[in-house]
Amino acid sequence: MRFSRLPLLWRIFAVNAALLVLAGLLLALARGRIHESFAFLEGVDIAIVLVVMLGANFLLLRHILGPIERLVERMRSVDLLRPDQRLAERGGAEVAQLVAVFNQMLERLETERRVSGQQALRAQESERARVSRSLHDEVGQVLTGVLLQLDSLAGSRDPGQRRAVEETKRAVRQALEEVRRIARELRPEMLEHLGLVSALTELSRRFTDQSGIPVERRFADRLPPLSDEAELAVYRVAQESLTNVARHADASRVELGLEPGANSVVLRVVDDGRGIAEARALNGNGGLRGMRERALLVSGALAVKPARNGGVEVRLEVPAAGD
Amino acid sequence: MTRIAEEAILRGTVVCDVTDPEGRNAAAFAQALGTRLGLRVVLALVLDSVRSGAQKTATSTLTAIANELGDGVEIRLEVGDRVEALARIAGEEGADLVIVSARAVGLGGRNLRCGLVRDLEAETAVPVLVAPPSTRRRSEQRLAVGIATSG
Numbered sequence: 001m002r003f004s005r006l007p008l009l010w011r012i013f014a015v016n017a018a019l020l021v022l023a024g025l026l027l028a029l030a031r032g033r034i035h036e037s038f039a040f041l042e043g044v045d046i047a048i049v050l051v052v053m054l055g056a057n058f059l060l061l062r063h064i065l066g067p068i069e070r071l072v073e074r075m076r077s078v079d080l081l082r083p084d085q086r087l088a089e090r091g092g093a094e095v096a097q098l099v100a101v102f103n104q105m106l107e108r109l110e111t112e113r114r115v116s117g118q119q120a121l122r123a124q125e126s127e128r129a130r131v132s133r134s135l136h137d138e139v140g141q142v143l144t145g146v147l148l149q150l151d152s153l154a155g156s157r158d159p160g161q162r163r164a165v166e167e168t169k170r171a172v173r174q175a176l177e178e179v180r181r182i183a184r185e186l187r188p189e190m191l192e193h194l195g196l197v198s199a200l201t202e203l204s205r206r207f208t209d210q211s212g213i214p215v216e217r218r219f220a221d222r223l224p225p226l227s228d229e230a231e232l233a234v235y236r237v238a239q240e241s242l243t244n245v246a247r248h249a250d251a252s253r254v255e256l257g258l259e260p261g262a263n264s265v266v267l268r269v270v271d272d273g274r275g276i277a278e279a280r281a282l283n284g285n286g287g288l289r290g291m292r293e294r295a296l297l298v299s300g301a302l303a304v305k306p307a308r309n310g311g312v313e314v315r316l317e318v319p320a321a322g323d
Numbered sequence: 324m325t326r327i328a329e330e331a332i333l334r335g336t337v338v339c340d341v342t343d344p345e346g347r348n349a350a351a352f353a354q355a356l357g358t359r360l361g362l363r364v365v366l367a368l369v370l371d372s373v374r375s376g377a378q379k380t381a382t383s384t385l386t387a388i389a390n391e392l393g394d395g396v397e398i399r400l401e402v403g404d405r406v407e408a409l410a411r412i413a414g415e416e417g418a419d420l421v422i423v424s425a426r427a428v429g430l431g432g433r434n435l436r437c438g439l440v441r442d443l444e445a446e447t448a449v450p451v452l453v454a455p456p457s458t459r460r461r462s463e464q465r466l467a468v469g470i471a472t473s474g
Contacts, residue, residue, distance in 0.1 A: 082411060083414070085410065261334045262419065301416060
């Protein structure tokens with residue numbers, strides 16, 4: 001390894017060690033003697049002093065410069081989706097100051113990211129609502145109109161034509177149903193009108209219809225109230241978790257629960273599928289990152305971890321409204 | 324106080340580091356604290372690297388400690404830097420408290436894990452509590468009694 005590539009601590013230590021060894025050699029070769037008749041003992045004295053000096057030098061340097069390595073490591077790995085990652089301000093005065101400034105910079109970045117993330121999510125939800133309304137009101141209306149027109153053509157005497165009309169009607173109904181499904185997914189109307197428990201009940205029913213995987217719902221009777229944003233975060237995380245189960249988990253059942261936490265509401269989605277490693281590998285970081293982002297923006301805590309039965313457990317805790 | 328508010332107070336979370344052998348004692352302390360205050364207990368074990376067999380051993384250690392403490396104790400096994408992993412788990416689990424063990428030194432002695440505690444304190448906004456080692460003379464009152472009965 002090239003000298004310049006060595007960590008600063010080792011470079012300084014190597015230079016100091018070389019200088020001290022050189023000084024020791026010069027001392028040994030000098031004319032003056034500590035032990036007049038025992039040259040060997042003199043060599044031992046010098047060696048002991050050298051070792052002590054080098055040890056003290058290394059400890060001092062490590063104390064002063066060691067935190068720099070940790071700082072560099074943190075700079076490489078810092079993740080703004082995991083807030084409050086700070087480093088202890090230790091080491092030499094300058095190094096401690098450097099760490100303090102880095103901590104302050106993280107604070108600023110996290111605040112800015114939180115604000116911009118909230119704005120982005122609001123814009124995304126608003127755009128989803130707009131597209132959902134357009135699909136429902138415009139495309140849905142057009143397809144319903146086409147169905148009515150097809151109904152009026154169904155009275156034709158030609159059996160071939162009647163069959164063709166029936167097939168077209170079936171296709172249009174399918175398309176209409178698909179449009180309604182997409183509109184529902186884009187904008188959880190049930191959440192707005194009937195609240196979180198009803199919306200999650202409906203979500204889990206639809207999930208079972210589509211995937212064939214039964215969902216055991218465990219919703220506590222009384223839950224602390226949540227802000228609209230927190231409710232939406234809980235709903236979206238549940239939606240993403242169920243989508244992941246359907247796509248990757250190979251599960252035979254899912255538990256979906258809502259329970260009160262410490263001035264908070266806790267969502268749990270637990271499956272009995274193939275587990276966290278496979279789920280992460282198949283899902284990549286996209287879905288998980290989206291969930292973490294949503295959790296962060298409502299000051300929630302999200303854990304995606306192995307479930308006791310071998311599957312995956314998603315746990316989201318969001319603070320109650322006004323907390 | 325309403326029922327919801329009462330329930331809410333009794334559902335905090337405590338994360339306990341059981342990476343070292345002394346962690347077993349800290350886990351008993353966490354469990355006693357959890358039982359007394361109605362907290363959810365999450366035991367965390369951090370491996371510094373993925374080695375063949377180490378993960379399996381760690382999982383069985385974690386499960387064994389959790390089983391000793393009874394139902395409802397959750398477990399987390401992570402790989403990586405210990406401080407970072409503990410802070411990450413505390414954040415993900417929404418912990419109100421992180422418990423680490425003191426190092427047992429001789430009969431009744433103890434040594435605080437200064438480096439770990441100091442780094443952890445900086446790394447997470449969650450308070451850090453140092454559980455006394457099993458060799459330390461026990462008080463006859465409060466939590467110590469709870470640990471003695473649970474152990």
